[in-house]
Amino acid sequence: MTTADILMLAxxxxxxxxxxxxxxTRQIVxxxxxxxxxxxxxxxxxxxxxxxLVAWVQVLIYVGAVVVLLLFAVMLTRAPIGVSAxxxxxxxxxxxxxxxxxLGLAALLIDAYRWSTxxxxxxxxxxxxxxAIFRSWVLPFEVLSVLLLxxxxxxxxxxxxxxxxxxxx
Amino acid sequence: xTGVLGAALPLVPFAMALLGFLLPQASHLWAGFLGIVGAxxxxxxxxxxxxxxxxxxxxxxxVATFGEFEVTFGVRLDSAAAYVAIAVxxxxxxxxxxxxxxxxxxxxxxxxxAQISLFTAAMLxxxxxxxxxxxxxxxxxxxxxxxxLIAHDRRLPEAPAAAVxxxxxxxxxxxxxxxGIVILGVRAGSFRLADVLAPGVLDPTTxxxxxxxxxxxxxxxxxxxxxxxxxxxxxxxxxxxxxxxxAATMVAAGIYVVARLFPLFLASSTALNVLAxxxxxxxxxxxxxxxxxxxxxxxxxxxxxSQIAYMTGALAVGAPAAALFHLLxxxxxxxxxxxxxxxxxxxxxxxxxxxxxxxxxxxxxxxWCTTIGLASLVGLPPLSGFFSKEEILHVAVAGSGWxxxxxxxxGLATVFITAGYATRVWLRTxxxxxxSREASHGHEPSRLMAWPxxxxxxxxxxxxxVALSPAFAEALxxxxxxxxxxxxxxxxxxxxLAIGGVWWAWxxxxxxxxxxxxxxxxxxxxxxxxxxxxxxxxxxxxxxxLARAVRRADESGVDGVVEATGQxxxxxxxxxxxxxxxxxxxxxxxxLGGAAVLGLAAVAIVGVWP
Amino acid sequence: xxxxxxxxxxxxxxxxxxxYGVLTRRNAVLLLMAVExxxxxxxxxxxxxxxxxxxxxxxxxxxxxxxxIVLAAAEVGVGLAIVLQLYRLRQxxxxxxxxxxxxxxxxxxxxxxxxPLDGDTWSPNARAVSPWSVEVIP
Numbered sequence: 001m002t003t004a005d006i007l008m009l010a011x012x013x014x015x016x017x018x019x020x021x022x023x024x025t026r027q028i029v030x031x032x033x034x035x036x037x038x039x040x041x042x043x044x045x046x047x048x049x050x051x052x053l054v055a056w057v058q059v060l061i062y063v064g065a066v067v068v069l070l071l072f073a074v075m076l077t078r079a080p081i082g083v084s085a086x087x088x089x090x091x092x093x094x095x096x097x098x099x100x101x102x103l104g105l106a107a108l109l110i111d112a113y114r115w116s117t118x119x120x121x122x123x124x125x126x127x128x129x130x131x132a133i134f135r136s137w138v139l140p141f142e143v144l145s146v147l148l149l150x151x152x153x154x155x156x157x158x159x160x161x162x163x164x165x166x167x168x169x
Numbered sequence: 170x171t172g173v174l175g176a177a178l179p180l181v182p183f184a185m186a187l188l189g190f191l192l193p194q195a196s197h198l199w200a201g202f203l204g205i206v207g208a209x210x211x212x213x214x215x216x217x218x219x220x221x222x223x224x225x226x227x228x229x230x231x232v233a234t235f236g237e238f239e240v241t242f243g244v245r246l247d248s249a250a251a252y253v254a255i256a257v258x259x260x261x262x263x264x265x266x267x268x269x270x271x272x273x274x275x276x277x278x279x280x281x282x283a284q285i286s287l288f289t290a291a292m293l294x295x296x297x298x299x300x301x302x303x304x305x306x307x308x309x310x311x312x313x314x315x316x317x318l319i320a321h322d323r324r325l326p327e328a329p330a331a332a333v334x335x336x337x338x339x340x341x342x343x344x345x346x347x348x349g350i351v352i353l354g355v356r357a358g359s360f361r362l363a364d365v366l367a368p369g370v371l372d373p374t375t376x377x378x379x380x381x382x383x384x385x386x387x388x389x390x391x392x393x394x395x396x397x398x399x400x401x402x403x404x405x406x407x408x409x410x411x412x413x414x415x416a417a418t419m420v421a422a423g424i425y426v427v428a429r430l431f432p433l434f435l436a437s438s439t440a441l442n443v444l445a446x447x448x449x450x451x452x453x454x455x456x457x458x459x460x461x462x463x464x465x466x467x468x469x470x471x472x473x474x475s476q477i478a479y480m481t482g483a484l485a486v487g488a489p490a491a492a493l494f495h496l497l498x499x500x501x502x503x504x505x506x507x508x509x510x511x512x513x514x515x516x517x518x519x520x521x522x523x524x525x526x527x528x529x530x531x532x533x534x535x536x537w538c539t540t541i542g543l544a545s546l547v548g549l550p551p552l553s554g555f556f557s558k559e560e561i562l563h564v565a566v567a568g569s570g571w572x573x574x575x576x577x578x579x580g581l582a583t584v585f586i587t588a589g590y591a592t593r594v595w596l597r598t599x600x601x602x603x604x605s606r607e608a609s610h611g612h613e614p615s616r617l618m619a620w621p622x623x624x625x626x627x628x629x630x631x632x633x634x635v636a637l638s639p640a641f642a643e644a645l646x647x648x649x650x651x652x653x654x655x656x657x658x659x660x661x662x663x664x665x666l667a668i669g670g671v672w673w674a675w676x677x678x679x680x681x682x683x684x685x686x687x688x689x690x691x692x693x694x695x696x697x698x699x700x701x702x703x704x705x706x707x708x709x710x711x712x713x714x715l716a717r718a719v720r721r722a723d724e725s726g727v728d729g730v731v732e733a734t735g736q737x738x739x740x741x742x743x744x745x746x747x748x749x750x751x752x753x754x755x756x757x758x759x760x761l762g763g764a765a766v767l768g769l770a771a772v773a774i775v776g777v778w779p
Numbered sequence: 780x781x782x783x784x785x786x787x788x789x790x791x792x793x794x795x796x797x798x799y800g801v802l803t804r805r806n807a808v809l810l811l812m813a814v815e816x817x818x819x820x821x822x823x824x825x826x827x828x829x830x831x832x833x834x835x836x837x838x839x840x841x842x843x844x845x846x847x848i849v850l851a852a853a854e855v856g857v858g859l860a861i862v863l864q865l866y867r868l869r870q871x872x873x874x875x876x877x878x879x880x881x882x883x884x885x886x887x888x889x890x891x892x893x894x895p896l897d898g899d900t901w902s903p904n905a906r907a908v909s910p911w912s913v914e915v916i917p
Contacts, residue, residue: 004781012789019793019816023800028809035812038793042819045786051826054844058822061848066815066855073808073859077866087805089875093758094802101765102795108772109787118783118830124841132838133845144849151853155860161867753874758802765798 004120007048015041026087028079032071039063051124171221172228175244175297178214178254179307182207182261183290189283196279201269204282208265208289212258219251227299227363238354245299245362245429248644249493253425254296256500259628260417261289263621267508268409270617271515281321285413288314292418296425301350301360304426308346308390311419312339318414319406331405338399342389349382353433366432376433380440383430384447391423391477394451398701400474401458404466404520408511411466416473416503421496424480428489428646441485445572448482449579451475456586458697460593461684464520465510468594471697472546473503475583479561482576488564490647495557498632502545502554505625509539512614512622513598517607522597523682524605531611534619536599538626543591545629547664548584550657556633558584559657566656584660588667593683596672601679786827793820807862807872811855818851 018038022031039062046055122128133141185207192200229243265285272278291314294307313336320332354360356375357367364370371379387393392400392415403415414420427434427444434440455475462468476499483492512535517525529536545554558580565577603609613619635641642650674683684691696702751759793816800813822844829840866872 002780005785008781008785008789012785015789016792016796019796022816023796023803023809023813028806031809031812035815038816039819042823045789045823046826048781049786049826049830051829051841051844054822054826054841054848057845057848061852062815062819066852069855069859070808070812070815073811073862076863077808077872079806079808086873087809088803089754089805091803093762094799097758097762097765097802098795098797098799100795101761101768101798102792104765104769104772105791105794106788109791110784113782113784113787113831115782115784117780119780120830124826124829124838124844128838129841129845132836132842136836137842137846140846144846148849148853151857155856158857159860159863752877754802754805761798761802 004048008045011041011044011048014038015045026083026085027081028074028084028087029071029081032067032074035070036063036067039067050120050122053124053126053129171218171226171246172244174214174218174221175226175228175246178211178218178244178297179290179293181210181214181290182286182293186283186286186290189279189286192279192283194279195276197269197273200279200282201265204265204268204286205262207286208258208261211289211293212255212262215251215254215258218246219248219255222246222248222251229299229361237358239359240302241300241361242303243299243361244297246297249428249490249646250296252497252644253493254293256497257289257292257296257418259625260413260500260504261285263504263508263625264409264413267412267511267618267621268407270615271409271511272407275322277321281318281407284314284317284321285410288318288414288419292422295422299362301354301362301365304362305347305350308386308422308426309343311414311422312336312343312390315339315403315414315419318410319403321407321410322405325405327402328405331399331402335399335403338396339389342386342396344385345382346386346389349379349386352382353379362429366430368432371433373436377437377439380434380437381443383426384440384443387423387427387481388447389423391420391481392474393423393447393478393481394454395700395704397451397454397474398697398704401467401470401697404464404470408466408507408514411470412504412507412511415470416507417500420473420477421480421500424477424484424492424496427484428493431484431489434484435487441487441572444481445485445575448478448485449575451478452482452579452583453586454697454700456583456590457694459590460586461682461687461691461695463523463682465513465522465525465594465598466507466520468522468590469503469506469510472587472590473499475587476503476546479558479580479583482580483561483564486565486568486573486576488561488647490642490645491557491560491564491651493645494560494636494642494651498545498553498557498629501625501632502542502552502629505538505622505629506542506546508618508622508625509535509542512618513539513611515614515618516611517605519605519607522594525598525603525608526601526605526680527599527603527608528611529599531609532599532613534613535622538622539599540595541626541630543595547588547591547668548660549664550661551633552630553628553632553636555657555661556636556651556653558660559653560636560651562660563652563654563656581660581663585663585667588664589671592668592671593675596675596683600675604680781830783827783831786823790820790823790827793817793823805873805875807865807874808859810874811858811862815851815855818847822847 015038018034018041021034022038025031025034039058043055043058043063046052046058185203189200189203192203224247226246227243229241231239231241233240265282268278268282268285272281275281288311291307291310295304295311298304298307316332316336319335320328322328350360352375353365353371356379357365357370359365385396389396400415400420404411406415434444452475455471455473455478459468459471459475462471476495480492480495480499483489483495513525513528513532514520516532517528519525541552545552548555548558562577562580565573565580567573603611636651639650642648671683674686678685687694693699797813797816797820800816801810804810804813825840825844825847827840829838832840834840862872865877869877
């Protein structure tokens with residue numbers, strides 16, 4: 001057990017616990033906040049794995065933008081502040097499939113890697129990732145830009161108020 | 170030449186029938202013309218044949234071959250066939266002429282006349298057929314025409330039922346007939362009459378079986394017990410049809426077929442026994458039932474049943490010539506009686522004798538023609554019926570055996586009863602005071618209706634004298650000639666007794682039915698011993714119930730399977746559609762669950778796990 | 780020096796929790812949060828794979844993790860736009876109350892009333908169903 005391992009264990013526990021809270025809590029706003037914790041600890045994990053750019057981008061985009069967006073949606077859809085009783089549907093399909101998938105994958109990976117070790121070398125820093133992207137992955141990069149543009153336009157179009165005025169009640 | 174004439178005999182009426190079916194339904198002029206031409210040409214050809222044929226003429230052309238069996242079309246002509254063809258032609262012509270006037274106001278005259286021509290063609294096919302299959306074809310076509318013609322007047326509620334009854338009852342007999350013909354043809358190796366009648370071709374058991382089966386068809390078509398129930402109801406058809414089909418020709422076809430195949434019947438004493446019993450029962454049954462009927466056509470129908478039984482009796486005692494002779498005279502006087510009854514009905518507007526009376530003064534020609542016909546029916550000398558009936562009784566008493574005794578005894582008793590009901594009809598219709606308004610306004614029919622009646626009165630009266638010529642008897646198949654012996658006195662005496670008795674009963678109370686003396690027997694005789702009800706209970710009800718069960722099984726079983734397949738497919742489609750129309754949660758569950766299963770399967774197959 | 784099994788297992792558990800959330804949560808926004816968990820689990824796998832797999836192109840895992848983040852952001856944007864529109868139209872964002880098709884059932888006034896077809900009832904004031912009721916998902 002190296003230092004990295006201990007740190008990973010701790011951060012992992014936090015992440016898993018926060019994720020469990022996200023999917024089980026009965027208060028919608030708290031779910032969003034637990035999501036922040038989970039995503040943040042994941043960023044920490046990335047740091048340990050020497051993927052600095054990914055970690056900071058995670059914090060920036062996910063924690064900074066996505067979660068904020070989710071909380072905005074929570075507010076705009078008038079979610080009740082406080083305990084609400086009807087957040088969950090029947091639980092056993094989720095338990096079955098989710099538990100099966102998660103535990104199955106875990107078993108698979110444990111079986112694959114056992115207690116092997118790897119060396120931590122310089123990971124995905126800004127310079128390395130930038131080089132990789134603009135050398136080998138330029139095309140997907142450009143396509144992603146177009147996709148972002150499409151998503152932007154689409155989001156605006158879908159949420160136009162006059163759409164609801166035409167067909168709504 | 171004779172062969173060509175023999176083929177032309179049925180073909181001309183058949184062609185006229187086909188043309189007649191093409192005419193518009195209300196056409197009278199052309200339809201009547203075609204019908205009269207068809208019947209007239211057939212009559213002329215028959216007369217020519219009668220003069221040119223001596224001995225036996227046979228032709229045959231093979232039409233089809235089924236394995237080792239050939240179906241041939243050909244004629245088998247002898248003088249007997251020619252004379253019967255003449256009778257058919259005369260009656261058909263008289264009926265066609267009569268119908269043009271009788272059905273003047275009918276709006277479906279063209280198919281009617283065409284059907285009569287078709288029927289004439291079919292009967293002539295039976296008469297001249299040299300091949301059993303050809304005979305069967307003619308036989309069946311006659312059955313169809315009878316059905317169509319009985320149901321001609323669609324305004325009558327009882328006509329369709331009567332037509333169906335006639336068709337079905339004769340059909341029952343026809344099943345046996347068909348089987349008999351098939352067995353006969355198969356065992357004899359050929360369907361030609363010449364081959365079938367050749368001696369030594371068939372063994373005795375086959376002959377008996379075949380004869381009994383053929384008798385089924387004969388009993389059906391000739392309205393003998395137990396298949397006689399259709400004939401009185403068939404009187405719902407127009408009167409000329411009753412004259413043609415149900416008096417003179419179709420009902421006589423069975424007798425004719427037995428006479429043609431008589432060498433076979435002679436070889437089977439069982440068949441002759443059956444014939445004798447059937448003849449005796451039917452003779453009495455028909456005569457007794459005729460004594461109390463109010464409808465004049467029903468009297469004549471039961472009389473037909475009884476008189477055909479005389480012919481059957483003659484066949485039973487081994488005298489086909491006598492049977493054919495009576496067939497010819499019966500054709501004449503029964504057709505005459507029916508057409509005359511048609512004139513009376515046309516004048517008075519009703520069939521019922523209780524509404525007639527006193528028509529002697531207003532319809533003299535019809536009266537005298539009917540008198541001739543009835544006297545011939547009773548068998549009074551010197552009319553034709555006397556000669557033919559005496560010949561039958563003479564042959565019966567001349568032979569020995571219980572058959573002869575039975576036929577003679579019952580025949581004699583039937584003479585008594587026949588005289589009784591004939592006198593009753595005569596007195597009720599033409600004598601006394603008119604019993605209804607129409608009867609007091611009776612009038613002679615038009616010329617087209619009167620001439621056929623008068624024309625038929627001639628052979629009814631004079632045909633008997635032809636019998637005295639030995640050539641005639643030999644032509645019919647009795648080389649020893651027809652003789653009238655001293656025993657002819659007995660039937661005449663009985664007839665006179667019956668006539669006197671009925672006249673006396675009528676004289677006492679002219680306005681009442683002379684049959685009242687029968688008292689409590691009247692309903693029994695009137696319903697023909699309730700045989701119709703017996704038939705209904707034993708045959709009609711079970712068959713109808715079976716038909717209903719089969720129909721229900723078909724509708725719910727067979728149709729049900731088909732419909733259930735369709736319905737089932739639709740429901741299955743609906744279930745699948747509902748399953749497909751999943752909301753978001755259900756779809757997501759399916760996707761993720763499926764992915765999990767697939768992953769598990771992949772791992773299992775690849776075999777990562779030990 | 781580290782044992783890669785640890786981040787892998789963490790990723791697997793996160794994935795399982797995310798799937799559970801997707802299948803269980805009724806609110807659309809919460810469902811999207813669970814989807815985020817799934818995506819992050821995948822990201823963790825990708826980044827860890829960078830260390831365990833010797834790829835021809837180096838740092839591919841990190842690059843793809845970045846791509847996934849971008850895609851996740853785009854997806855959340857559009858998804859929330861849809862959720863907002865749904866809220867405007869239905870006043871509710873319960874995912875199991877969104878009917879897939881309607882049939883027109885004529886009401887007493889003569890004009891048609893659209894009735895949802897897939898069995899889930901919809902009404903503006905949908906009564907809350909207790910989370911403990913056993914609703915068998917077909």
